[in-house]
Amino acid sequence: MPTQPKRLLSLDVFRGITIAGMILVNTIVLSPFQILDHAEWNGCTFADLVFPFFLVVMGISLVLSISKQRSVGISQSHIFYKIIQRTFIIFLLGMLLNIFPYHMTSDTFMTVRVYGVLQRIALCYFFSALTYLYLNTVLQIVLTGALLIGYWMLMTYYPVPHYGFGNLSPAGNLGAYLDRLIFNPTNLYGKVFDPEGLLSTLPAIASTLFGNIVGIGLLTSKTATQKFLGMLAAGTFLMALGWFWGQWFPINKALWTSSYALWTAGLALLSFAICYGLIEIKHIVHWSKPFEIFGLNAIVAYFLHVLFFKIQLKIHLSCGWGKTCNLRQIILKDLFGWMTLPYASLTYAITSVLFWLLVLTILYKRKIFIRV
Numbered sequence: 078m079p080t081q082p083k084r085l086l087s088l089d090v091f092r093g094i095t096i097a098g099m100i101l102v103n104t105i106v107l108s109p110f111q112i113l114d115h116a117e118w119n120g121c122t123f124a125d126l127v128f129p130f131f132l133v134v135m136g137i138s139l140v141l142s143i144s145k146q147r148s149v150g151i152s153q154s155h156i157f158y159k160i161i162q163r164t165f166i167i168f169l170l171g172m173l174l175n176i177f178p179y180h181m182t183s184d185t186f187m188t189v190r191v192y193g194v195l196q197r198i199a200l201c202y203f204f205s206a207l208t209y210l211y212l213n214t215v216l217q218i219v220l221t222g223a224l225l226i227g228y229w230m231l232m233t234y235y236p237v238p239h240y241g242f243g244n245l246s247p248a249g250n251l252g253a254y255l256d257r258l259i260f261n262p263t264n265l266y267g268k269v270f271d272p273e274g275l276l277s278t279l280p281a282i283a284s285t286l287f288g289n290i291v292g293i294g295l296l297t298s299k300t301a302t303q304k305f306l307g308m309l310a311a312g313t314f315l316m317a318l319g320w321f322w323g324q325w326f327p328i329n330k331a332l333w334t335s336s337y338a339l340w341t342a343g344l345a346l347l348s349f350a351i352c353y354g355l356i357e358i359k360h361i362v363h364w365s366k367p368f369e370i371f372g373l374n375a376i377v378a379y380f381l382h383v384l385f386f387k388i389q390l391k392i393h394l395s396c397g398w399g400k401t402c403n404l405r406q407i408i409l410k411d412l413f414g415w416m417t418l419p420y421a422s423l424t425y426a427i428t429s430v431l432f433w434l435l436v437l438t439i440l441y442k443r444k445i446f447i448r449v
Contacts, residue, residue: 085141085295087356090365091349092134093372097430098127100382104426106409109419118247118329121340125330128194129284129341130348131375132201136288137295137349139206144296156210164203166449167376171195174383178391188263192256192273195380200278205285214293217286224283225335229326231276232334250332252276270331277333284333287315287342291349305354312346315339367434370441377440377447382433 101113102124108114112123146156171193208217232251233243240249247253253270265271291311295304319328319340328337355361371378389405396402396410412428413421440446 085353085357086362086365086369087349087352088134088137088141089372090356090368091352091372092131092138092375093368093370094348094352095127095130095134096371096375096378097368097434098123099131099379100430100433101426102127103382104386104429106422106425107419109417109423113423116330118331119327121328121330121337125337126341126344128330129281129338130345132198132281132284133288133291133342133345133349135198135202136205136285136290137292138288139202140209140289140292140296143206143209144292153210157207160203160206160210163449164199167202168196168199170376170380170449171199174380174387177384178387187261190266190271191260191264192266192271192275194273195376197273197278197281198376201282201285204282205289208286209289209292214290217289217293221283221286221290224279224286225338228276228280228283229322229335232332233326245327245329245332245334247331252332272331272333280333280335280338283335284338284342287338287346291346301353301358305350305358308346308350308353312343312350315343315346317343319343370434370437373446374437374440376449378433378437381436382429 102115105113114122115124116122143156146159172189172191174195175190175193208220212220232245235251236242237244237249237251237254240246240254244250247267247270250270252274255276256265256271256274257269259275262268266273291308294307297304299307316339319336319338319342322339323334323336326334326336328334328340330337356365386405389408390403392404393401394404394407396407402410409418409421409425413424416424
């Protein structure tokens with residue numbers, strides 16, 4: 078039986094940990110530790126966890142949000158309108174990041190990348206929110222499984238022209254083939270392949286739906302301890318299932334394989350369960366404030382850090398010997414030049430996280446929470 082939805086500090090904190098992790102791995106140019114770099118193709122590192130973790134958090138959050146709206150009598154049609162509005166805003170923000178600052182010309186839409194992180198977040202939010210709005214829990218579970226199995230079958234058994242069945246290379250997989258049919262090479266991140274492509278959005282939606290299911294579980298009348306143990310059990314099961322499936326359909330972030338969706342959803346549940354246990358059960362919260370601050374302005378933090386990063390790459394200044402360097406290179410050289418490049422890059426990334434924490438703390442102190 079559902080209980081009255083309430084805001085969970087543990088969810089804000091876990092969302093904040095995820096966003097801080099996103100900023101960290103996005104800002105590193107060359108890491109001294111392989112775990113902070115994305116896997117070259119198959120495999121999964123810390124850097125490969127932050128995006129699916131955010132989608133799971135988003136699924137949990139949208140369930141709690143929609144449930145709260147329903148509990149105060151907001152109509153289904155109004156909730157639907159707000160879902161459409163939020164989807165459009167997030168997608169538009171993603172397109173603005175892709176356009177700025179390199180495509181401000183008349184042929185922008187012939188060359189700009191269409192896909193992106195925020196665009197995928199928007200699509201996953203839209204379909205997962207509608208799924209929760211109109212389907213019961215059993216159907217949501219069935220849909221999640223159908224997306225993962227259907228994606229695996231398409232990627233394995235559909236014959237891609239010139240590449241054949243089951244080709245999971247960057248150019249030869251079905252998702253890349255479909256993206257090249259729809260868009261010009263200049264519209265894709267890697268010219269022949271885009272990691273946020275259309276087909277791989279299907280299992281990414283499944284990642285978000287795992288969050289839906291967790292959110293529904295959090296609304297039950299079970300005790301906090303029972304919910305904690307349930308998340309531990311579910312997370313362990315999903316990780317085991319993902320690992321097992323990965324023996325045939327490799328764990329791969331760029332393709333967002335079904336095994337990757339299961340593996341990362343399981344890890345996300347285990348990680349969130351730890352936050353939930355520490356904060357909601359043990360009430361150990363002294364460590365959580367910085368991450369809460371990140372979590373309360375998550376999309377804004379992501380958008381601004383990417384925008385600022387692009388501005389740094391666009392600004393070129395003299396860096397001696399008649400050469401010009403972009404602002405990022407100058408910062409690395411002048412502030413961290415006494416380190417080797419990998420450690421300078423890591424220190425710069427950590428400094429960036431702290432800088433955005435300072436900016437978000439100012440917003441937090443002034444009670445400015447920008448919701449999209």
